[in-house]
Amino acid sequence: MIAKVTRGADVGNLLRYLYGPGKRNEHADPHIVAGYRHPAALEPARRADGKRDLRPLAEVLRSPLETMKRSRPAEPVWQCSLRTAPTDRPLTDEEWADVAEELMHQTGIAPRDDPEACRWIAVRHADDHIHVVATLARDDGRRPNITRDYLKARKACQTVERRYGLCPTAPADRTAAPRPSRAELERAQRAGLQEPPRVALRRHVAAAAAASDSEEAFFAGLREGGLAVRLRFSVRTPGEVTGYAVAMPEYTNSEGEPIFFSGGKLAADLTLPKLRHKWTDSEVRRPVARSRRWATGSSTDHEVRVAAYQEAARVAGTAAWQMRAFHDPGVRADLAAAAADVLHVTADITGNRELAKAADAYDRAAREPFGRPPPGTPYGSALRAAARALAITNVCWGDRREQKRDLTVDLLFLIANIADLIESVAEHRLAQQRLAQADAARRAAGRLHGVRRTEPRQATSAPLEGERAMARLVAESFPVPLVDGLRSTGTRAARPSERPSHRKGAPRR
Template sequence: MIAKVTRGADVGNLLRYLYGPGKRNEHTDPHLVAGYRHPAALEPARRADGKRDLRPLGEVLRSPLETMRRSRPTGPIWQCSLRAAPTDRHLTDDEWADVAEELMHQTGIAPRGDAEACRWIAVRHADDHIHVVATLAREDGRRPNITRDYLKARKACQIVEERYGLCRTAPADRTAAPRPSRAEMERAQRSGLEEPPRDALRRHVAAATACSDSEEAFFAELRERGLAVRLRFSVRTPGEVTGYAVAVPDYTNAGGAPIFFSGGKLAPHLTLPKLRQGWAGEAVRQPNAGSHRRPRRPRNDQEARVHACNEAARATGTAAWQMRALHDRRVRADLAAAASDVLHITADVTGNRELAKAADLYERAAREPFGRTPPVTSYGSALRATARVFAATNISWGDRRGRRRDLTVDLLFLIANLADLIDSAAEHRLAQQRSAQADVARQAAKRLRAIQREASRSTASVPPRVAETLEEGRAMARLAAEAFPVPLVDGLASAAAPTVRPSQGPSRRRDAPKR
């Protein structure tokens, strides 16, 4: 069961929506199932035309606001939508009434046995969900304490899931990224975009973070990608940067100005203070890291590309072994976060949409609960360092197919080891009893292995040297694949380019081969 909490100021409009036909005529038989009094005493009467007379109910819910000892809150109407999973059975009205009472008790809006609690009602107009409406004014004239009401609502959902044997959902550990609003999704659909710009920006910022080892390199990377960057400066200390926001130049509001999203609006770990913690930890682990800046012009040397890809694959395989062999929770947390950086870089370098989806999935599993920043260790720093070298190489292919195939196989080794590392991270999250993070990690590993299965369908022969390399190591043996039907980068790049790519700025390191 999931809960969505909103605040408003007009209870009349809300009641008209709840008792109305809905935006798509999806409301059937709206009626009260629970409230601060018996539902039969609160149910709106029907008028001669068959419609509900909602004014008495609205006045009853508003009346406590007139007796508040302090000024009334900006949004005095609290509303929560509770929806069961599609696989759950349909609850009865009495069961939904118990769910609503549990919600009111856990949030502190109307605790059980409190005669001076807030007034509230629960409306059911569909089989799978109800709407709970409450006025944030107690009968004694005080305000209720609704601090962290969303987390309390999440706890209430878990309680009723266990009570009625419903589908279990994840706790509110703040590892999920903010989802695009309905307005964003509808606007993206009208504009012909496959995804809202918020999702594309989160992917760009995550890749830029993985490619950078300092604040200056991070902002330079964002601008190189053609994104509009806006810095937020401190009021107390002029010139001190306290935050940032990014935008796609072509995605504008009605006035023609770009729509910016701050790092915190994209993902919990992308705020500037948390990014600075990671960079500071890396600087301590690698004192000379600042002297090895990412070159602004990537190298095009084929041997350098192959070497960088091999090093990244080797480091990723080592990290998978370390994740299983080492039992230090600090090391495991850092390796799980570093795996996300490697996956974002691999998706960004190849331009493959399936890898990008896997990176988006795994990103939640890599985060520590409640927004904690994982400690930086030498193990994670070593993995990130090899990934940044890989990001600095330009994947632009020559004309000879044999040279292309060499790097294709190397990329497959890297993807195989990434799947192994992510599986290890899933086991780590499962041991922590964080089933939601373990599930998304398994889904990401499944997507990576789907790429390997696609590679095994090819009937093209493999050169002897490549066949020998495939037999080396456990991850290589698991591949046992020949080659992609087309070179990996050609195939990956043709799958789908990133959904929202800036139209301005220099081109990124994906120069397509001339035909």
Template structure:
């Protein structure tokens, strides 16, 4: 069950819409199910039998005339509460109880408070209701609307458990903002595969993963065809305090680009958080200072040249990314430290977003979005960088730099990498399940299944080679012993290695061996 909160200035137009036919005649039998009084005392009819919306609006708005302080700028609070498509059909009595729980949890109309705000709940469909509250108490005071959305989330979770409805995630302020209805309809009219908000978010994530410092990040964004503008501080001229991105073909009515700030795309894409990421060396670098944009062809810490981005070099980078992911996957299974698992999960999200960006595969993009929701820590907490997380981020940067915006097919090497990322996602699902974060666990399992499906959809002549690499992925010792065409390991900072056993049966994952013995 989910709730959406909006604010307005006048209650009458809102009630006219709720009791009306709807924009597409989707409203059926509009009626009150609950209110600050019993519904029969609030509803009135015109001589022709239609609901008298003016009477209900006057009754709800009456406390605004007796306020002892200035009324709020938008004194009409509206919340739509919708059940999941798979939930059973709820009765009017059950919806009435749900509405009472929402106004109680938000503090607008607590139980046993006869001086609370006036409110009413309208039902005009089977799967949702609309709660209308006028923000003026009977005792002349304005109610508090602080953190109202989070309180609505709490109320939704209470009624989910009470009535056995589909469980949803708590409000931890880490979810990616979804495209609005207007954005979705605009994309459909333009014939776009997805709303511009999603396209921009993936472009920013790929650029953030491929960059080692701030200037390179903006250069990669512009190189991908994204329009970028920087917000300059008014107190310190020349200091960049934020940024926004837009697509050239996504404009408003006057022909201006529609801008999205980093925070509007995802919680972790604000400029301060990106700076902490680059400056802390979380991508394998020692600092966030600019480095030489061109390195030798056998390295991948800098911007590769066109001649250096050969097929053999890209294949070598794919091999190293798979080997790095194997070590991270085994660490995810072995370790019991939550911060290590959190950092590996966050780094794997970067690698997955880059892989989706360079292949431009729609299924990978969907898997990356699902996995990102599972990998985020509650309340926007950024995990402490670890050795395996650093190595994964550096491998992701290598993948991004090796392509320079050119599309790549899903090769045998990338298919093997996807199999390993699927294993990391499965490990993350178990970790989230143990934390009782069921929604994130489900998202991780969905991403894992999607990654395995994409990996195994390669053509028949690639399957044999992919299985060889995937078998080696299960056995990290055998993969670590494989000859590597280009000595790229030296570019990793403290690279993870797993020594192959000299004797005994083939290696199988088990308890982590003790060191120094």
């Protein structure tokens, strides 16, 4: 069961909507199933024309506002929509009444056995949901305490799920990113966009944060990516940056101005203070280790790219083993968070749409409850350093088609080890009883396996002899065997005597 809390100023307009025909879904037989008094005493009477007379009910709900001892709130109408899952059985009116009473009790708006509580009603006009309406004014003239009401509503939903055997939902732990509103979805659809800008901005900001080791590099990366950046400065300390917001220049409001989203509106771990916590970690800020192949002055761009892929794949494979071998919750939390950095950077530099969707799906599994940053560890720092190395080599890559042709085998190794790491994160979240995060990790791993199955078919020819030798050496050095995983993708190492065959007209290297 899910709950959506909104606030308003006029209870009369809300009642007319609840008892009206509806805008998106038809309202069938709207009636009160529960309230601060018996539902029969609150049900609006029908007029001679068959319509409901809603004025008496609206006046009864408004009346406590006139006797408030303090100033009247600007939005005194509290409304919560409660909806069951499509797979749940239909609840009876008596069961919905119990659900509404539990919600009022958990939120503190109308606790049980409190005769001076706020006035409220619950209207049902469909099988799968009800609307609970309350006036935020107690009969004794005081205001109710509705602090963190949406979190309390989530707790009430979980209580009734267990009581009636409904489909269980995740707790309100703030690991999920804010979803686009209906207005954003409709505006994006009218503009012909593939996805709402909030989703695309979250992905771009996460990739820029993973590729940066300082605040200056982060903002520079956002601007180089074509985003508009607006900084927020402290009112107490002039010149001190306390936050930021980003926007797509082409996504504007009715006045032609870009619509900005702050980091906190994108995800709990993308606020500037939490990004600073990651960047200021001494382990994270250490220089990116360069392999022996990087150190040679004669290394070509291709050799640098291969080395970066090999290093990232090796570190990801080691991290997957560490997730299963180490039982320190701090180490596991840091590895889970750092895995998101590697996945976001890989999706960004390859431009692969499926990798981007996998990164979006995995984001929830990577976060700690309520956006708390995990403690920094050398194990997570190694993953983040590998992600930054991949991003640095992207500067000189140029055409992604050439990159894809030359680095298909290396990309497969990297994706395979990231998938193994994410599967180990799913096992960890499941052991923690964080079912929503475990499901997010499993979905991300499934998308990565899908990319591995399709990527070899997009290659235009078999690997060259040098690439095969390189892949064989890398596979032998991996802490997690990947030969079986690559064999399942359909790739086959050609024998030395074999030469790749081409159909007439097919592209060649």
